Amino acid sequence: MDAFYASVEQMDNPDLIGKPVAVGGNLERGVVAAASYEARKFGVRSAMSGKIAALKCPQLIFVKPRFERYKELSYRIRDIFYDYTDLVEPLSLDEAFLDVTENKVNNPSATLIAQEIRKRIREEVGLNASAGISYNKFLAKTASDINKPNGQAVILPKQAEAFLEKLPIEKFFGIGKVTAEKMKEIGIHNGYDLKQYSLQYLTKRFGKSGLHFYNIVRGIHLSEVQPNRVRKSLSAENTFEKDLMGREQWIPALMEIFEELKRRIEKSGIKGRTVTLKIKYRDFTIHTRSKTFEQYPEEEKIRQAVIELLEQEELSLPVRLFGIGLSNLNIEIEHSHFGKQLWIDFENPK
Template sequence: MDKIRKIIHVDMDAFYASVEQMDYPELIGKPLAVGGNRERGVVAAASYEARKYGVRSAMSGKMAALKCPHLVFVKPRFERYKELSQQIRAIFFEFTDLVEPLSLDEAFLDVTENKVGNPSATLIAKEIRKRIKEEVGLNASAGISYNKFLAKTASDINKPNGQAVILPKDAEVFLEKLPIERFFGIGKVTAEKMKSLGIHNGHDLKQFSLQFLTKRFGKSGLHFYNIVRGIHLSEVQPNRIRKSLSAENTFSQDLKKKEEWLPALLEIFEELKRRVKKSGINGRTVTLKIKYHDFTIHTRSKTFEQYPNESKIWDTVMELLDQEELKAPVRLFGLGLSNLNVEEERLHFGKQLWLEFEPE
């Protein structure tokens, strides 16, 4: 019989904002946005005080200021965030070598076999959070379960500064009650599509066959069919290096007019910039992905000798857009970076993945 895995997902609480409040005590207790300003730009992170007003990451600075008129904006300091992230990661490695960072502020740890000889993943998670607080000065939340999806879901249950465990015997009931938008891989657009089919929670999702889900949601149908049954076989991959960093959006309605393309691409570009800053990496190859109304996909790329800055990336996107006439209507746009500087940054990330981005 296979040993049940013990997976911990550690997620720093409002990481960027918490770092700013730690370094600048005068910001403690104030609604804070890292990144953006009242006129333009995108919020990279929001403090819990700001979240009470509906401010959150990936929101435009202008919208954030409307939601919270007394919101304080600060410029991000990514070198500082990376410095602290490395300190946190060093703590992880004292407990296990099976550490899979997802970004600067979260990671999976497989502690089935661990360096401290503690059979309790719950106690290990508690000790890790205690060490982070004492040595780095920040709060972290944790989720514990037998697979990555459940561990990641559990880490949100008692945020901030808490932890939760989902045991194998409790997983089925937990998943059946879980709102559909809380499932990994289900964003706003997919959630709305599911709700139109009468799928509002895990119990509803479980009633549909694999054939039905695959027909309606393509390859993702198998993922949805499995995770609602507690099946998520992806292992913690400590040495897997990300091949690309990207963002894309499938539009609720196809874009039929050229004047709709630029605003749509700009919104995706802002999300890509946020992910670049959060991960602390960059790439030399810029790719534009286009899916048309008939589901045909075209990609166009350009590679540079040096890593392009944000302005150069956007100029390249415009150049790729104008390479040849696009067919209307457009169903999806995606922007990606590859040939990443992961070796220079000595960071390890997951496999190549086009990440769904659903704007405000």
């Protein structure tokens, strides 16, 4: 989807159409979750602090995220996908891989299927989508960014080698900013440069990711579309407008987050044996504390565990964010018959 959160806000509030919009954050603090294309022209990007975003674009309009609304539309879009194939692997609310090698509409052209899906999303949901088409997930994802917004691109097998050799290293899906800078330090600026290094060297330099880098620059990516990806955790968190000081502020804030987590537990039916408390301090350092139960704890035990984890060790700085998460979930066991999941080793997962 194109600037999904921001586009939803513009669709639901016509007064925002054509204006620079940031979802999340504010003039003082917080982080931008998404930026409209009008805001991006000023250099506003997701994960940027609201304060910096406002400096880059003084006329920026901040709106609060509405994740339930985004989920609602995401599921409607996903239903459209399922009209064409059951092999749908969501990456996030606004993005998914589809395998249409065999499809429900008996259309031999992935390009035409992508056009039809994008048309339906526009007509039935009211939003623009972009698509990338190729013979593996890595190339399809890379192609999806070529003609954004509201476009699509195809990378054919015979085009892949030349395309990848010219591709700037930071444009490779799965190579984040940090890794891209490390590569540039040794002279790797594009796919051609990367291709000159042996598997042995890349593995020694970048660890297990070296094999991934060696393969993708050659157009090799064997990960299949996985429609049964198993959830690994369930969580809720909140970044506060003002840093919290002392137990009298921490406890109410945690209980508010716990209530949201409880709501998500009730809605999903998920249980977890490990309770984790996430703490982000004023200086942006993040600490986590966990407790694992032998049996799946009831809600009251989860609440008690959160308090115990908070009091386990004195907090050293004012708190910017609290998060509560559950892992070791019951659904991991229930879905074990799907077999081992093939994961892409991405530096910055979405």
